[in-house]
Amino acid sequence: MSDETASPSPSPTGIRGAAAPLAPSVEPRRVTITVEGCGSATATSEERVLVALERAQGFGRLKGLPRKLPVGCRRGGCGICRVRILDGEFRLTPMSRAHVSAADEAGGVVLACAIYAQSDLTLRLETPSLGKTRSLPTN
Ligand code: FES
Numbered sequence: 001m002s003d004e005t006a007s008p009s010p011s012p013t014g015i016r017g018a019a020a021p022l023a024p025s026v027e028p029r030r031v032t033i034t035v036e037g038c039g040s041a042t043a044t045s046e047e048r049v050l051v052a053l054e055r056a057q058g059f060g061r062l063k064g065l066p067r068k069l070p071v072g073c074r075r076g077g078c079g080i081c082r083v084r085i086l087d088g089e090f091r092l093t094p095m096s097r098a099h100v101s102a103a104d105e106a107g108g109v110v111l112a113c114a115i116y117a118q119s120d121l122t123l124r125l126e127t128p129s130l131g132k133t134r135s136l137p138t139n
Contacts, residue, residue: 028044029118029119030044031044031119032120034123038062038125039062048114050071050113052117069081073113074113079098079099079111082100082111082127083112084107084108084110084123084124085115085123086123086124087120088123090118090119092114093116095114096111099111
């Protein structure tokens with residue numbers, strides 16, 4: 001595993017990811033994270049998206065998941081929690097370039113454990129282990 005990290009780069013139209021301090025500067029906002037074809041999770045703007053997805057899974061709100069949500073290092077280093085942001089704004093913390101290239105990131109791919117939703121988000125799971133068991137919907 002590499003510990004290479006990178007800063008956020010420009011994102012596709014309609015998706016804004018920005019590096020920002022971890023300390024909250026305003027009251028956390030409640031947001032909805034929609035996982036394409038799987039269900040939705042509620043979150044605050046100050047928690048990692050992966051944490052919100054795990055909680056929603058535990059409460060049975062992601063019924064469309066083909067199998068348990070894969071979770072690894074929880075710090076942007078292993079790449080198992082890859083997602084593609086389809087819509088919404090998020091704050092990004094460092095993530096491994098070994099698992100998300102600059103080109104991937106420009107296409108909206110990020111690591112769920114490295115982002116904080118700043119608005120309602122729509123995303124698609126892109127983990128290789130999920131793709132092997134069942135195809136997820138595509139646009
Ligand atoms: S859990 Fe390892 S990169 Fe997200």
